Amino acid sequence: MPRPATDPAKAAQIKLLRQQAGRWLKAEREQAGLTQAELAEQVGLRYYTFVSQVESGLGRLPIETQGAWAEALGLEPGEFAKTLLRYYEPELFRLLFGGEQAKSQAAG
Template identity: 85%
Template sequence: MPRPATDPAKAAQIKALRQQAGRWLKAAREAAGMTQAELAEKVGLRYYTFVSQVESGLGRLPIETQAAWATALGLDPGEFARTLLRYYEPELFRLLFETDSAQGRATA
């Protein structure tokens, strides 16, 4: 089955959110006092270019690597994953973590 065409507005939103995530990751790396190469080594990457791609918003961290990145940056893995989820999957984040108003409607 062919994939539906990507909505240009949605694509722009995804790009902007990935760039915001990249800026957040870069700030976390810099706060930890590491270069891209040092972070890449700590998380077991062969090349630092993946760190560069993620920080520029061209890529995203796979879920299975997020705990290693959090640990390398000295951050709580749960908070790290929640922050990335807010950028990478905003609707899922809303469903999981912004349920107070939704629960109030469901029980009313």
């Protein structure tokens, strides 16, 4: 069965949220005093360009790597994953955390 066409407004929102996630990750990396290459090495990536892609919003962190990224950045893994969930899966975030979304977005 073919997949339904993506709603252009939804696609634009996804792109915007990924870009926001990327800016947040970049700020956290810079605050940790790491270059993209250093972060890539610490999380076991072969190429630092993946870090660049994620920071520019072209990619997203797989769930199975989020703990390593949190550790490399000196962040608590649960809060790190929760922040990424807000960007990557906003509807799931809303279902799980309800009213926290507005508070988190105001802080982010």
